[in-house]
Amino acid sequence: MFILNAANAAIITACLRVACELDVAETLREVGSEGLHVERIAPGKVNSDLLARILGLLAMHHIFREVTPNVFTNLNRISAALDKGKTQEELGCAETRPADASGPAAVVELLQVKILIAEENMKMVAFLGEAALTTQENQRNLPFNHVFRTDETFYAWIECPENAWRRQRFGFVMDATAAWEPPHTILTGFDWSTLPAGSLVVDVGGGNGNTSMQIARTNPSLRIVVQDLDSAIKGAKLHWQSNFPSHIDNKMVSFQAHNFFTPQPITDASIFLLRYILHNWADEKAVLILQHLRAAAQPTTRLIVVDMILAYACPPSAAESGPETYAVEGTTRPSAPSPLLANWGPASSFAYTLDLCTYSYHGGEERTLGAFLDVFARAGWKLVRVYNPPASQLSHLECIPI
Ligand SMILES: C[S@@+](CC[C@H](N)C(=O)[O-])C[C@H]1O[C@@H](n2cnc3c(N)ncnc32)[C@H](O)[C@@H]1O
Structure with a gap:
């Protein structure tokens, strides 16, 4: 059964x-x-x-x-x-709802109803077999390509004018992901207040810049640059104009259209922040993104990657990532006692679900600690600390240039 x-x-x-x-x-x-x-x-x-x-x-x-x-x-x-905590009248018409809805239920609605099921994911999952059961290596054989009958990558495809609504909806979803976390988790872990006034934080692939906005609100002396593709950057500007206009007026935030597969133009960053970016890309592309950041880094620049770390269902072993890794603060996390699975089973299966979801869209992957160490090392970064915020599925991986 x-x-x-x-x-x-x-x-x-x-x-x-x-x-x-x-x-x-x-x-x-x-x-x-x-x-x-x-x-x-x-x-x-x-x-x-x-x-x-x-x-x-x-x-x-x-x-x-x-x-x-x-x-x-x-x-x-x-x-x-x-x-969603609203009355029937407040919920209003389904078309206007994404902008109104807030809290965890907004994520449920956007992901479950609008995206996961009705529109994208459920159809894609139906094609996971077609993508998996082939021995041919083909970047364009992802479930996404099957469902939407395109050879484009997802991010190129949502740039088409007819997909503008999907792009906007995706922005709402990314903003709503903040509701999966206890409030302000980005402010825990790395101590932003230790950065000298005027230090530059680059939110690479920042979307609406919601994460860096949280940092800026509590650390107003930090300068922020939100980088993303052209269309997303237009949305980011509007988002900050509506939600934190004083930071724009004070010239403490700027917006830059930048493709992270090309050389990074900012060479005086204190922090490169990558939230929910590396999981979208297979290793070769993840390494390329990190190499461009490494080439633009100063010796003092830190890389902060915010992503999930996949835990194996079997008990952890030093063989996976090398004993020296276990000396890095935060890399050991409590395992569940037997007979539970070591990674707490269904309680942490969301990361495994998202892993196949990012694969379906982009050929991406959620990474184990060992896989992160591998891409960091290939791009010239060294992991120095992992912070696992309580009650959050996302970890913060802090790296320095090698
Ligand atoms: C999953 S979203 C994460 C957004 C944001 N960091 C957050 O946590 O809300 C991935 C972001 O990567 C951006 N992106 C995709 N391809 C890109 C590229 N080649 N260069 C720059 N940004 C890109 C997308 O537009 C999107 O905003």
């Missing part, structure tokens, strides 16, 4: 989509512990018999609770995360 359930897991995803699109979590919040019969959850929008079956399956997986036959509540810690 376990293997059958695993094989059918996509049905849960599809049911989540229906629940999200019908705002079931919000409707149930408003009725409290008594719950609501399926006939009254989204009348006129859905066949209630089918909705009963859909919510029934979710309730089987502890998503919503069935209190009496076909009567559901959302008094459940798991499905409570789907609640």
Whole structure:
């Protein structure tokens, strides 16, 4: 039964989509512990018999609770995360929702409904087999290429005018990823306040520059440059104009269109920050990005990579990355006691999911510590510290030039 359930897991995803699109979590919040019969959850929008079956399956997986036959509540810690905390009126029309939604539920909605299921990921996963079950090395054989029938890379493809809405939506998603983290985790780990006033932080592939904006708000004496592709940089400017205009007026932030596969133009950076960048790229390309940063680095420049570190399911061993690595602060993390899997199993499986997701889009990968050490060394960087913020899936890897 376990293997059958695993094989059918996509049905849960599809049911989540229906629940999200019908705002079931919000409707149930408003009725409290008594719950609501399926006939009254989204009348006129859905066949209630089918909705009963859909919510029934979710309730089987502890998503919503069935209190009496076909009567559901959302008094459940798991499905409570789907609640966007807004009234039906505030939620308004589905088209305007991404800009409004905030908090973890915004991520759920954007990823589960709009992207993962309806639009991109679920279709891509269906092609994982086509991409994997071939012996031909072909950069253009990714699930993304199959689904969207293009030979382009994802980032070239979303530059097409007809995909402008996808680009915008992707920006919302990246901003919403902050909600996966406890607030301000970027301010923990590396102590930004130790940088002298006027030091330059380059947010490479910074998207809207949301991460560097958090740094700038608490460390206003730091100069920030947000770098990204041309279209993303236009969005970043608007984002800062709306959210932190004084930093633009004070000339403490600037925006630069820059392709990180070409030589880095900034040679006086104190910090190169790469958040959710390396995981998009296979080793050759990740090394190229890091080499360009290394060539532009001063001896005092630090590289801060914010990404997930994949932990093996088997107990950790020094053989993976060499005993000297284990002397680096933060590289050992607590393993789960037997009989749990050493990496805590499903509790940390999101990194494994994202690993195949980045592969499907870009041919990228989430990396183990050993894989990070390999790409750093090939590009001339040395890992000096890893910080694992509590309750966060992302680690901060701090490097210095070799
Ligand atoms: C996953 S997003 C991360 C954005 C941001 N660092 C964050 O954490 O929110 C990857 C970013 O890389 C940018 N990007 C992709 N290819 C690029 C390239 N060749 N040069 C510069 N930026 C690029 C994308 O536009 C996107 O903003």
